[in-house]
Amino acid sequence: MKYISTRGKAPALTFSEALLAGLAPDGGLYVPETWPSFTPGEIAGFKGRPYADVAFEVMAKFVDGEIADDILRAMIDDAYGTFHHPATVPLVQLGPNNWLLELFHGPTLAFKDVAMQILARLMDHVLTETGKRLTIVGATSGDTGGAALEAFKSCDGIDTFFMYPHGKVSDFQRRQMTTVGAPNCHAIAVDGSFDDCQSMVKSMFAHEAFRERVQLSAVNSINWGRIMAQVVYYFTAATALGAPSQKVCFTVPTGNFGDIYAGFVARQMGLRIDQLVIATNENDILTRTRATGVHKLGKVRPTITPSMDIQISSNFERLLFEASARDADLVVALMRDLRKGGSYTLPEAVQSFIADNFEAGAASEAETLAEIGRLYRETGYLCDPHTAVALHVARQHAKPNVPMITLSTAHPAKFPDAVRDAIGKTPHPPEWADIAKDRAETVTRLENNQRDVEKFVLAESRLGSGQNVRDPEGNP
Ligand SMILES: *Cc1c(COP(=O)(O)O)cnc(C)c1O
Numbered sequence: 171m172k173y174i175s176t177r178g179k180a181p182a183l184t185f186s187e188a189l190l191a192g193l194a195p196d197g198g199l200y201v202p203e204t205w206p207s208f209t210p211g212e213i214a215g216f217k218g219r220p221y222a223d224v225a226f227e228v229m230a231k232f233v234d235g236e237i238a239d240d241i242l243r244a245m246i247d248d249a250y251g252t253f254h255h256p257a258t259v260p261l262v263q264l265g266p267n268n269w270l271l272e273l274f275h276g277p278t279l280a281f282k283d284v285a286m287q288i289l290a291r292l293m294d295h296v297l298t299e300t301g302k303r304l305t306i307v308g309a310t311s312g313d314t315g316g317a318a319l320e321a322f323k324s325c326d327g328i329d330t331f332f333m334y335p336h337g338k339v340s341d342f343q344r345r346q347m348t349t350v351g352a353p354n355c356h357a358i359a360v361d362g363s364f365d366d367c368q369s370m371v372k373s374m375f376a377h378e379a380f381r382e383r384v385q386l387s388a389v390n391s392i393n394w395g396r397i398m399a400q401v402v403y404y405f406t407a408a409t410a411l412g413a414p415s416q417k418v419c420f421t422v423p424t425g426n427f428g429d430i431y432a433g434f435v436a437r438q439m440g441l442r443i444d445q446l447v448i449a450t451n452e453n454d455i456l457t458r459t460r461a462t463g464v465h466k467l468g469k470v471r472p473t474i475t476p477s478m479d480i481q482i483s484s485n486f487e488r489l490l491f492e493a494s495a496r497d498a499d500l501v502v503a504l505m506r507d508l509r510k511g512g513s514y515t516l517p518e519a520v521q522s523f524i525a526d527n528f529e530a531g532a533a534s535e536a537e538t539l540a541e542i543g544r545l546y547r548e549t550g551y552l553c554d555p556h557t558a559v560a561l562h563v564a565r566q567h568a569k570p571n572v573p574m575i576t577l578s579t580a581h582p583a584k585f586p587d588a589v590r591d592a593i594g595k596t597p598h599p600p601e602w603a604d605i606a607k608d609r610a611e612t613v614t615r616l617e618n619n620q621r622d623v624e625k626f627v628l629a630e631s632r633l634g635s636g637q638n639v640r641d642p643e644g645n646p
Contacts, residue, residue: 171234173200173394176491177505178498185236186296189289189395190304192388198501199488200394205438206231210414213440217409221258222246225402229288231439232398237295245295249287252277254602259284259403261410261575264549268568269575270557271407278346279581279603281429282317284403285396290321290328292395297327305384305631306330307374309367311476312339313580315357316346318389323352329384329631333358333367333623336615342584342599348611356630362618370620380624384633391428392484400432405441411573414442421447421564421576423556424456425478427485429577434489434527444572447529449563451475454532456483461530463521465504466513473535474588475556477579482508490516493523531563538562542592552597554580555588 173188174180177198183191188200208227216224225246226239233242250258255275262270276283297303306328308318315332322330332347336359339347347357360367371388375381389396408418420443422430430448437443450457451473459465467481487501493516494500500517507514516524533541541558545551553561557578564576582589582597589597598604616622628634 171206171232172203174203175200176487176498177502179502185233185394186299189292189296189393190387192390192393197505198498199392199485199491201488201491202232205435206234207438207440209440213405213409213414216405219406221402221406222250224406225250225288225399228402228405228439229398232394237292241295245291246288249291252283252287254600259406261407262551262578264545264551264561267571267573268564269407269411269573270551270553270561270578271403271575272578273403274554274578274581274584276317277320278313278316279584279599280313280317281577281579282314283321285391285399285428286317286321286389288399289389289393289395290318290325294322294325294327297325303327303329303385303633304387305627305633306387306389307333307371307384307627308388308390309333309364309371310339310347311335311364312343313477313584314390316343319347319350319352319355319357322389323350323355325354328387329354329356329633331356331358331627331631333360333370335359335364335367336361338364340584340586342586344613345609345611348613349609351609351612354632356626357613358623358626359613359615360618360623361615366618370618370623373620374624374627377620377624380628384627384631390484391426397428397432397435397485397488400429401435401439404433404436404443407575408436408441408443411575414440417442417444417572419443419445419447419564419567419569419572419574421449421560421567421574423475423478423560423577423579424448424450425480425483427456427483427489429579430528431485431488434492437527438492444569445529445567446527447531447563447567449560450530450532451478451538451559452532452534453479453481455481456486457530457532459516460521460524460528463516463518464513465508465516467508474538474585474591475559477556478559489524490520493520493527529567531566533559533562539588539592542589546593546595552582552589552593552595553578554582554585555592556580556585558592 175198
């Protein structure tokens with residue numbers, strides 16, 4: 171299977187190539203040339219199987235033989251062996267036909283673990299096969315950095331650096347980044363904002379000599395490997411509740427459009443999903459786009475659901491490609507309008523495709539807090555604010571005879587302030603996650619200065635410091 175760019179001007183790549191490339195050289199995102207699919211009988215066969223079994227069946231369709239089955243299977247077992255629940259991503263019932271899919275039982279209590287854990291292993295495997303190394307540099311406002319550093323710590327071929335704004339992430343999030351305890355993983359506290367960190371990453375990618383020397387790479391949510399991993403739980407959750415003979419609905423708290431796009435991919439692969447509901451916070455650009463066909467950037471408003479505080483949802487481009495019947499020229503034109511004038515208007519056929527395939531709704535800050543409180547009073551269940559946004563929206567789309575599955579993307583202990591504001595109680599992390607409390611923190615504090623950060627990456631990475639000869643035995 172080949173992977174093509176949504177902007178149509180980049181050569182088609184193999185799975186392994188697309189995995190390492192991330193973004194296409196024409197600025198587009200990679201998607202499979204054709205959609206693989208399952209028959210209703212095959213989908214029915216997923217019911218009740220271990221998560222890793224279904225993960226293997228789904229991912230094998232996209233890997234398409236490029237990695238030997240037994241190796242792929244071992245990587246999947248390893249990746250999901252890090253999860254602290256025998257069901258990996260368990261379903262919890264909140265009411266009649268009302269279900270929560272808990273995606274936060276991974277090592278950093280965030281749904282990002284589901285994709286990062288397997289992405290790290292896949293990338294390391296492909297690099298090792300070709301005797302290469304690379305260096306990942308990223309910026310994080312909290313969650314992604316922890317999940318990435320944790321996932322990439324055992325990768326011999328990869329040095330990983332994550333910058334975060336000093337003093338602006340929670341203690342819990344900081345500790346997750348600073349207690350990884352691996353020589354190839356580095357947390358950098360920058361004296362600046364998240365935007366400062368982000369813009370330094372962009373400048374480093376534009377700095378060719380640096381980029382080439384360290385073989386700079388990124389693990390942001392546009393990587394096809396991350397999308398692929400997220401398709402799996404749509405199949406496990408839907409079949410657990412009776413698919414394919416029973417249709418189900420999903421509501422997904424949305425930021426970069428990666429998670430909900432994976433649901434769309436599951437549908438392309440044959441899963442019968444009744445409604446796919448986009449849930450946003452007050453940054454509701456996607457909800458407005460669906461309703462009006464006009465995609466107009468505003469200012470990002472900071473909310474109690476920071477992982478959804480996004481105006482540019484990168485993966486939305488993949489949906490535009492599909493909604494326009496894969497018209498790459500149209501995608502290029504829309505992206506140019508967005509860059510130049512801060513907005514684009516969808517052709518009617520594209521807008522109606524999106525409106526036919528997705529429902530959408532938004533929750534205000536007050537509604538989000540009220541939802542945490544209501545759920546706690548009714549069921550005793552504590553949810554995180556991102557999950558609460560989705561539960562609020564899901565309630566407005568509930569249908570009497572169709573199970574509604576809301577994706578729960580973080581453990582409430584990751585966002586204790588919002589939960590305390592809602593119910594006056596502080597949520598606690600599970601005991602195993604508290605272990606990090608005893609570990610020493612390792613972090614490098616740097617000024618908001620690209621030169622200083624590059625110097626640090628050059629000194630600490632194996633490619634930058636000239637130790638890029640790989641041991642044939644595979645030792646670091
Ligand atoms: C990343 C994230 C989201 C949004 O997921 P997208 O794939 O970016 O839409 C929602 N909730 C939490 C807690 C997240 O970390």
